[in-house]
Structures are given as structure tokens and as C-alpha cells.
Amino acid sequence: MSNRVRLVEVTDANRAAVTAVRVLPGQERFVASVERSFQDAEEHPEGNPWYRAAYAGDVPVGFVMLSWDVPPAPGLLGPYFLWRLLIGAGHQGRGYGTAVLDEVVALLRADGVTELLTSYVPGEGCPEPFYRGYGFVPTGAVDDGEVVLRLDLSSRP
Numbered sequence: 018m019s020n021r022v023r024l025v026e027v028t029d030a031n032r033a034a035v036t037a038v039r040v041l042p043g044q045e046r047f048v049a050s051v052e053r054s055f056q057d058a059e060e061h062p063e064g065n066p067w068y069r070a071a072y073a074g075d076v077p078v079g080f081v082m083l084s085w086d087v088p089p090a091p092g093l094l095g096p097y098f099l100w101r102l103l104i105g106a107g108h109q110g111r112g113y114g115t116a117v118l119d120e121v122v123a124l125l126r127a128d129g130v131t132e133l134l135t136s137y138v139p140g141e142g143c144p145e146p147f148y149r150g151y152g153f154v155p156t157g158a159v160d161d162g163e164v165v166l167r168l169d170l171s172s173r174p
């Protein structure tokens with residue numbers, strides 16, 4: 018079952034609350050923090066970073082960042098790449114991660130995008146089952162030790 022979320026722009030008004038969203042300690046090897054994501058976005062404008070906070074009601078429960086329509090270049094996966102996705106420790110397992118993907122997919126489809134890529138660090142507790150359950154399939158590529166997955170948007174309702 019999917020709990021609805023809203024994707025909200027990060028501004029000075031909510032930046033601290035969004036930065037406070039953290040995963041469980043053992044999950045930090047699978048995903049960088051929100052704060053690190055802001056730094057990555059600033060340091061890598063060539064990745065066309067696009068990010069939003071995910072809210073359930075008035076509560077920030079997660080964070081998502083994509084490379085949005087990056088021109089093909091060595092070392093850059095795209096043109097649409099799910100760069101970060103995290104749901105706060107106390108909010109996981111309630112459908113929010115799925116709901117964030119649903120919102121992102123709706124936005125991409127509205128733009129006529131037919132494919133979303135992502136990658137994950139393999140290991141126990143990694144998000145592979147989450148992505149596979151959603152419909153992502155391995156492309157066969159491994160990027161810097163991360164398994165690359167593809168979601169075909171053209172075949173989703």
C-alpha cells in the first residue's frame with residue numbers, strides 16, 4: 018500500500034528540518050546524507066541536480082535527488098538518473114519510498130521521459146529488493162562498484 022507524499026522545494030524555511038531527516042546508522046553506507054546531497058548538488062552542476070523533500074502532511078519524511086536531463090558524457094549516467102533516495106529512519110516501511118517514486122515517475126512521464134536509471138551499492142540490507150519490487154531491472158552495467166538499474170516508464174500505467 019502506498020502512503021501519499023508531497024514533493025516540496027527546499028528553501029531557507031525548511032532546509033534545517035529536511036537536513037534532519039536521516040536514515041538508520043547501518044544504512045549510511047548505502048546512501049549519503051541530505052546535507053551531503055546539497056553539497057554534491059552544488060559541486061556537480063554538470064549533473065543537473067534536481068531535488069525535493071518528501072512530506073507526509075507537514076512532516077518531512079524523505080529526500081530525493083535526480084540528475085534531470087543530463088547531456089550524455091563520460092561518467093554521467095542519464096539522461097534521467099535517480100541520484101539519491103532516502104526515507105527517514107522512523108518513517109521507513111510505510112510505503113513512503115514507493116510513494117516518492119510514484120511522484121517522480123508522474124513528473125517524468127509528464128515530460129515524456131521513457132527511462133529512469135539508478136544504481137545501488139550491493140550488500141546486506143541494500144535497497145535492491147525495493148527497486149526490483151518497484152520494477153527496476155539491472156542493465157548489466159556496474160558503475161564505480163554500483164549496480165545500475167533501469168525503470169522502463171513507457172510500459173507503466
Ligand SMILES: CC(C)(COP(=O)(O)OP(=O)(O)OC[C@H]1O[C@@H](n2cnc3c(N)ncnc32)[C@H](O)[C@@H]1OP(=O)(O)O)[C@@H](O)C(=O)NCCC(=O)NCCS
Binds near residue numbers: 105110112113136138
Ligand atoms: C530504500 C528506501 C528508500 C525504501 O523506502 P521505504 O519507505 O522504507 O519503502 P516502502 O515502505 O515503500 O517499501 C516498499 C517495498 O520495498 C521493501 N523494502 C524497502 N526497503 C527495503 C530494503 N532495504 N531491503 C529489502 N526490502 C526493502 C519493503 O519491504 C516493501 O516491500 P512490500 O511491498 O513487499 O511490502 C528506504 O528504506 C531508505 O531510505 N533506505 C536507506 C537508504 C537507501 O538505501 N536508499 C537507496 C539508496 S540508492
